[in-house]
Amino acid sequence: xxxxxxxxxxxxxxxxxxxxxxxxxxxxxxxxxxxxxxxxxxxxxxxxxxxxxxxxxxxxxxxxxxxxxxxxxxxxxxxxxxxxxxxxxxxxxxxxxxxxxxxxxxxxxxxxxxxxxxxxxxxxxxxxxxxxxxxxxxxxxxxxxxxxxxxxxxxxxxxxxxxxxxxxxxxxxxxxxxxxxxxxxxxxxxxxxxxxxxxxxxxxxxxxxxxxxxxxxxxxxxxxxxxxxxxxxxxxxxxxxxxxxxxxxxxxxxxxxxxxxxxxxxxxxxxxxxxxxxxxxxxxxxxxxxxxxxxxxxxxxxxxxxxxxxxxxxxxxxxxxxxxxxxxxxxxxxxxxxxxxxxxxxxxxxxxxxxxxxxxxxxxxxxxxxxxxxxxxxxxxxxxxxxxxxxxxxxxxxxxxxxxxxxxxxxxx
Amino acid sequence: xxxxxxxxxxxxxxxxxxxxxxxxxxxxxxxxxxxxxxxxxxxxxxxxxxxxxxxxxxxxxxxxxxxxxxxxxxxxxxxxxxxxxxxxxxxxxxxxxxxxxxxxxxxxxxxxxxxxxxxxxxxxxxxxxxxxxxxxxxxxxxxxxxxxxxxxxxxxxxxxxxxxxxxxxxxxxxxxxxxxxxxxxxxxxxxxxxxxxxxxxxxxxxxxxxxxxxxxxxxxxxxxxx
Amino acid sequence: xxxxxxxxxxxxxxxxxxxxxxxxxxxxxxxxxxxxxxxxxxxxxxxxxxxxxxxxxxxxxxxxxxxxxxxxxxxxxxxxxxxxxxxxxxxxxxxxxxxxxxxxxxxxxxxxxxxxxxxxxxxxxxxxxxxxxxxxxxxxxxxxxxxxxxxxxxxxxxxxxxxxxxxxxxxxxxxxxxxxxxxxxxxxxxxxxxxxx
Numbered sequence: 001x002x003x004x005x006x007x008x009x010x011x012x013x014x015x016x017x018x019x020x021x022x023x024x025x026x027x028x029x030x031x032x033x034x035x036x037x038x039x040x041x042x043x044x045x046x047x048x049x050x051x052x053x054x055x056x057x058x059x060x061x062x063x064x065x066x067x068x069x070x071x072x073x074x075x076x077x078x079x080x081x082x083x084x085x086x087x088x089x090x091x092x093x094x095x096x097x098x099x100x101x102x103x104x105x106x107x108x109x110x111x112x113x114x115x116x117x118x119x120x121x122x123x124x125x126x127x128x129x130x131x132x133x134x135x136x137x138x139x140x141x142x143x144x145x146x147x148x149x150x151x152x153x154x155x156x157x158x159x160x161x162x163x164x165x166x167x168x169x170x171x172x173x174x175x176x177x178x179x180x181x182x183x184x185x186x187x188x189x190x191x192x193x194x195x196x197x198x199x200x201x202x203x204x205x206x207x208x209x210x211x212x213x214x215x216x217x218x219x220x221x222x223x224x225x226x227x228x229x230x231x232x233x234x235x236x237x238x239x240x241x242x243x244x245x246x247x248x249x250x251x252x253x254x255x256x257x258x259x260x261x262x263x264x265x266x267x268x269x270x271x272x273x274x275x276x277x278x279x280x281x282x283x284x285x286x287x288x289x290x291x292x293x294x295x296x297x298x299x300x301x302x303x304x305x306x307x308x309x310x311x312x313x314x315x316x317x318x319x320x321x322x323x324x325x326x327x328x329x330x331x332x333x334x335x336x337x338x339x340x341x342x343x344x345x346x347x348x349x350x351x352x353x354x355x356x357x358x359x360x361x362x363x364x365x366x367x368x369x370x371x372x373x374x375x376x377x378x379x380x381x382x383x384x385x386x387x388x389x390x391x392x393x394x395x396x397x398x399x400x401x402x403x404x405x406x407x408x409x410x411x412x413x
Numbered sequence: 414x415x416x417x418x419x420x421x422x423x424x425x426x427x428x429x430x431x432x433x434x435x436x437x438x439x440x441x442x443x444x445x446x447x448x449x450x451x452x453x454x455x456x457x458x459x460x461x462x463x464x465x466x467x468x469x470x471x472x473x474x475x476x477x478x479x480x481x482x483x484x485x486x487x488x489x490x491x492x493x494x495x496x497x498x499x500x501x502x503x504x505x506x507x508x509x510x511x512x513x514x515x516x517x518x519x520x521x522x523x524x525x526x527x528x529x530x531x532x533x534x535x536x537x538x539x540x541x542x543x544x545x546x547x548x549x550x551x552x553x554x555x556x557x558x559x560x561x562x563x564x565x566x567x568x569x570x571x572x573x574x575x576x577x578x579x580x581x582x583x584x585x586x587x588x589x590x591x592x593x594x595x596x597x598x599x600x601x602x603x604x605x606x607x608x609x610x611x612x613x614x615x616x617x618x619x620x621x622x623x624x625x626x627x628x629x630x631x632x633x634x635x636x637x638x639x
Numbered sequence: 640x641x642x643x644x645x646x647x648x649x650x651x652x653x654x655x656x657x658x659x660x661x662x663x664x665x666x667x668x669x670x671x672x673x674x675x676x677x678x679x680x681x682x683x684x685x686x687x688x689x690x691x692x693x694x695x696x697x698x699x700x701x702x703x704x705x706x707x708x709x710x711x712x713x714x715x716x717x718x719x720x721x722x723x724x725x726x727x728x729x730x731x732x733x734x735x736x737x738x739x740x741x742x743x744x745x746x747x748x749x750x751x752x753x754x755x756x757x758x759x760x761x762x763x764x765x766x767x768x769x770x771x772x773x774x775x776x777x778x779x780x781x782x783x784x785x786x787x788x789x790x791x792x793x794x795x796x797x798x799x800x801x802x803x804x805x806x807x808x809x810x811x812x813x814x815x816x817x818x819x820x821x822x823x824x825x826x827x828x829x830x831x832x833x834x835x836x
Contacts, residue, residue, distance in 0.1 A: 038472040047471030051457075054502050058514070060759030060784025093759065147462055242730040302754055304732045338737060369741060395766045396743050399777075511814045514789040518812060522705035532685045533664040534703050541704070544815020604815065 028135040031082050041147075042103070042140050049104035056090050056108060063091040063111060071288040072109055072127075075120060079128040079215040083135070095299040097233060098253040099126050101134040114289055115296040116232065116312060118319065120281025121225035125216045129252070132211025138204045145201065205258045206267070213271050222280050223272035230260045230268065232315065239311040241304075286321050293322055294360060297329040306337045324356030328363050335366065346370060361390045365400065372403065377411045430618050430629060434636040435527055435539040435609040440600070443558055443639040449489055449496035450556025450601065452513075454481045456564045458621065461590050463572035473568075473621050480626030481562060481594075487627070488634050499554050508549045515543055516561065520597060523609055543604035551601035558607075558639075559599045564620060566592035592620060596633050608638050662687050665701055672699055673715030676772055676805070679830035681823050684711070693756055695725050709811040709820050711827070716803030723752040723806060738802040742777045745797040749806055750781065758783040758791060758810075771798035771805060772833040781810070792817035796828050807831070 035042040056062060063069070069091050077084035087105040096112040107130065117123040133139070200208070213226045234250040249259035258264070289296070300309050310333050317326050331349035334342040347370045353359040354367065364387035371380035384400050384407075394400065443449075458473040482498070489496050504510050519541055526532040527539065535541075550559060567590035569577065577589060592614035598607050612633045619625035665684040671677045684701040687710075691700045697715040700706070714723055719738040726733045734751040737744075746763055754761045761783045769778040781793030790813040798805045809824040811817040 038475065039470065041468060043471045044469040047474065048469045055787075057505060058510070058788035060786055060788050062788075147464060147466060147468070240730075245730050302751060304734075305730075365743075395764060398768060399742050399766070508814070510788070511790055511812075514785075514787055515812050515814045515816075517787065518707040518785075518789060519704075522707050526705050530662055530690065532662055532687075532702075532705060534683055534685045542815070544819065546814055 029137055031086055041143060045140055045143055046104045049102035049106060052102060053088070053090075053104065053106040056092070056106065059092070061092045061094055063093045065091070065292070068114075068288065068292060072114070072123070075124050076107065076127045076131070078219045079124050079212075079221075080131040080135075083131060087134075093295075093299065095296070095303055096254055099130045100253070101130045103134070103137070103139045105134070111292070111296050111299065114292070115300060116236070117229060117285070118232070118282065118315065119225065120285040121216065121221035121279060122229035123285065124219060124221050124281075125212050125226045125229055126252075127212075128215035128219075129208045129212030131215065132208040133200060133204065135211065136204075136207060138200050138208070141204070142200055146199070199257055202258045205252070205256065206264065209264055209268060210271075213268060217275065217278065220279050222278040223275040224277070225280065227265055227268040227272060230265055234260055234265070236308050236311050239307040241307040245305070245308075282319065286319070290322060293325050294329070297325070297332075301329070301332060301336060304336070306333045309333050322358060324353050324359035324363070327353035327356065328360050328366075331363070331366060343370060343373065347374075361387060361394075364390065365394075365396075368400070368403065372407065377407050381407050381411075430612055430614045430632045432610050432612040432632060432636065433528065435523070436636070436638065437540060437605055437607045438538050440605065440607045440638065443494075445493060447494060447557040447639065448555060449494055449639075450550070450554055450559040451482070451485055451489075451496050451498050452559060452561050453498060453500045454478050454485075454562040454564060455501075456481065456566075456620070458564075458566040458568070461567050461569050461573045463570065463576050465573075467567055473566075477564065477566070477620040477626065480620055480623045481564060481630060483623065484626045484630035485560065485562070485634075488630060489639075492639055494639060496560075497555055508546065509553055512543060512547055512550050516597075516599065519543060519606065520561070520563075520595065520609075523597075523606065524595070524611070527609070528611060539606075539609070541606040541609075543599060543606070545602070545604050547599065547601050547604040556601055559601055561597045561599070562594065563596075564592065564594040566590070566614075566620060568621075592618070592629070594620075594629060594633060596637075598637060598639075608636070610636060661689055663689075670701075670713075672713045673697060674834065675716045675803075676831050676833045678713065678807075678827045678832075681826050693724050695722055697721070698723055703820065704816070708816050710809070711824060712806065712808040712810075714804070714806040716800070716805060718803055723749070724755045726755070736804045738799075740799065740804070742797075742799075745799065745804060745806075746777060746779055746795075748804070749779075749795050749797060749808060753781060753783060753793070753808070753810070758785060760784050769796055769828075771796055771807075771828070772831040774798050774800055774833075776805075778828075781808075782813075783810070790814065794821065794824060800833075805831075 035046050037043050038047065069089060072091055073089045076087065076089055080087070083105065087101070087107055089107040089109060091114070092108050092110050094110040094112060095115070096110055097116050098110040099108065099113050101107045107127075109127070113123070113126060117126065209226070213223070216226055217223050230252060233252065237248070237250040238246055240246050249261055251258065252260055297309070297313070300312065303309070310330065313326050313330050313333070317323065317330075327349050331346045331353060334346035334349060346366070350363050350367045350370065353363045364383045368380050368384035368387060371377075371383055381404060384404050388394065388397065388400055456474050456478040458470050458477055459467040460470050460473075462468055486496070501513050504513055523541055526535055547559075551557065569590050594612045594614060595610070596612070597609045599605070600607050610633055612629065614620065614629050614632075617625070618629040618632070620629055663686045665680060665686045667680055667683055669677050670680050670684075680701075682703075684703055686699065687702045687706055688694070688698070688700045691706060691710075694700055694712065695714075695717070697717065699713045699715075701711040701713065703709050712723070717723060717736045720735055722733045722735050724733045733755045734748050736748055740748065743766075746766060750761050750763050761781060763779050763781055765778075765780045767778050769776045776796050776798035778794070778796050781791075781795065783791040783793065785791060791810055792813040793808065793810040795806065795808040807824075807828050809817075809820065811820055
């Protein structure tokens with residue numbers, strides 16, 4: 001039995017490897033700080049972040065629109081004024097709610113966030129939340145925790161292997177445990193694996209919620225915005241077409257492991273109680289998003305979760321703006337979903353869009369197609385003609401001309 | 414797969430760097446007056462933690478990058494060739510950025526289809542190109558040929574080495590790390606990849622040290638057409 | 640090269656070892672696309688269908704220099720409810736064809752399928768009438784970006800016949816590769832002929 005005990009002791013020793021304490025302890029990082037030692041794990045994380053940032057700058061996903069980027073950066077600076085000069089913000093064209101700040105100060109805000117925030121205050125809370133992760137150096141702690149878990153898992157694997165020497169019961173398991181560990185454990189060197197150090201603990205997420213809330217209110221925004229934006233993510237997910245999604249607890253981002261429902265939401269609601277209203281910045285926000293709204297909705301539709309997209313559209317419609325674009329995309333949801341009765345729903349949505357000043361020109365093309373399907377030839381011709389009048393350079397002009405010809409023939413004119 | 418068996422066996426013996434070279438046929442050897450555009454080597458070195466994670470080491474990567482660049486410079490000096498350096502991260506947009514990204518795609522394709530799977534359309538000669546749009550790179554940055562070097566390495570930490578000892582005792586084999594380097598030479602008039610080399614370095618050609626990098630580069634550049 | 644050198648090559652080697660993936664030859668001459676139609680290849684291509692894991696079983700993929708540098712998708716007849724590109728996750732569905740699609744919807748189907756292949760900023764342009772094996776078809780061009788920011792150009796043709804959709808789609812980096820392969824691709828598209836038509 002002695003060799004086993006020795007090995008077990010050594011392996012357990014591994015699991016208890018001390019982590020070096022961050023020089024900052026639990027305090028917020030001061031502005032302009034760079035990790036002093038490129039040989040340290042923080043230095044490695046910084047370097048990995050630099051490389052990930054370079055990749056983001058070259059990425060096909062990058063949304064280079066200067067006005068949009070400047071606007072989002074301005075909101076960041078309102079809630080994180082002390083880091084405003086340190087951070088570089090990149091809007092990425094990805095239809096998911098997500099925002100991350102890397103340890104070197106590079107921020108990604110995905111366009112799915114911009115679609116779902118209803119006003120500037122909600123975006124401000126999200127950015128304040130992310131800034132708090134950055135300010136409290138959560139990434140380095142997350143990386144160290146990951147390392148410890150890996151060491152622990154390795155230790156367990158070795159104990160089991162040692163057990164195999166004496167017991168034989170774990171013989172096959174130990175080898176596969178170790179190889180699956182290698183597969184599961186994230187390569188935290190660089191690039192896509194940057195995600196590996198955004199898996200924060202529950203305490204870190206609570207801290208970031210709290211910090212985000214404090215930054216929100218300090219900047220004069222409405223305190224209710226914090227709980228509002230998390231609650232809407234929960235509600236959106238509850239409307240998903242997919243049962244698995246409906247049953248999964250909603251989270252605040254792609255890498256967030258911790259549910260919004262329950263204590264996180266309750267805490268933020270509680271914090272907002274008794275505090276006076278603040279700035280929502282709804283009109284400012286909608287004005288900044290307006291030029292991109294159609295593209296954001298088109299991207300969201302690519303996910304093909306019509307229940308969720310319809311939920312988002314309906315919430316935005318309730319605010320009264322952008323009725324043309326929103327109703328058009330409502331129509332698109334039904335057109336693409338193609339369920340029973342969806343053609344009628346699509347028609348109603350496009351007709352609603354057509355009454356609004358900001359209706360996309362494609363509204364009339366879709367109306368023409370639907371009227372044609374329903375053998376309403378006169379209405380179809382009128383709609384197609386409107387489309388061609390409004391879009392003289394339409395790339396499918398020849399197809400519409402063909403349809404008009406067909407309709408004229410069928411009408412016998 | 415026999416190739417990999419040989420390489421694995423080789424790595425377990427003390428000192429051998431193995432290289433697998435591809436040379437395009439019917440190319441002109443670079444004239445002695447050729448100018449080389451040396452792209453800053455893309456080097457990423459990591460330490461393997463006890464638990465088997467690869468943890469980036471910024472200091473090693475920078476060191477090795479500088480060592481390799483210095484080794485390249487002395488090799489080119491030795492051949493009397495003129496050269497200039499280019500940091501690819503400074504090329505952010507426009508045609509030159511597209512050419513560098515295309516070079517990455519071509520390099521990946523060469524690795525998959527010349528060192529792994531077989532493409533029937535690339536069986537005979539080594540024939541890969543970036544197209545003659547590369548003239549843009551030559552015109553902008555000056556150079557008749559571009560030299561690209563990528564290196565990756567992972568090295569066991571001391572605790573990892575301790576783990577390896579334990580692992581060996583219980584009969585488990587775990588990844589120990591290694592160094593690999595890929596080098597390619599592109600003709601900036603035609604776009605052809607005239608030379609491509611994949612090297613697996615032995616531990617005594619440790620690119621973290623200037624001498625190790627010199628040794629590794631000497632092996633790698635042995636087969637270069639200049 | 641951003642990918643781990645050794646990892647890529649080992650992965651490729653491992654795939655060959657398993658024998659479940661092979662790259663086969665598509666020689667010059669007639670190339671059968673399922674039982675529905677054939678095209679004529681003006682030069683030798685590689686049939687990389689089996690290493691392209693995202694495509695539907697009824698979609699063939701040809702390449703000359705590997706899928707990163709050129710790829711030609713040729714679908715057998717895609718039936719109503721089927722896709723060109725498969726998804727491995729039920730909650731992330733890929734576009735499905737419906738037999739009552741308009742011509743514009745077939746263009747949208749192809750563009751959305753290209754997006755589902757993880758290309759970014761996919762756009763279509765230059766829609767024009769064409770013939771596919773003698774029946775009416777739509778030709779159009781595409782632009783996209785890879786995740787690494789490499790510009791991609793494309794060209795496609797779609798045709799509907801007897802409740803099925805036929806697609807030929809060519810994608811290649813804009814720099815050099817797209818233009819270099821386009822004449823051959825256009826000849827292939829023009830050469831499509833239905834069997835027993």
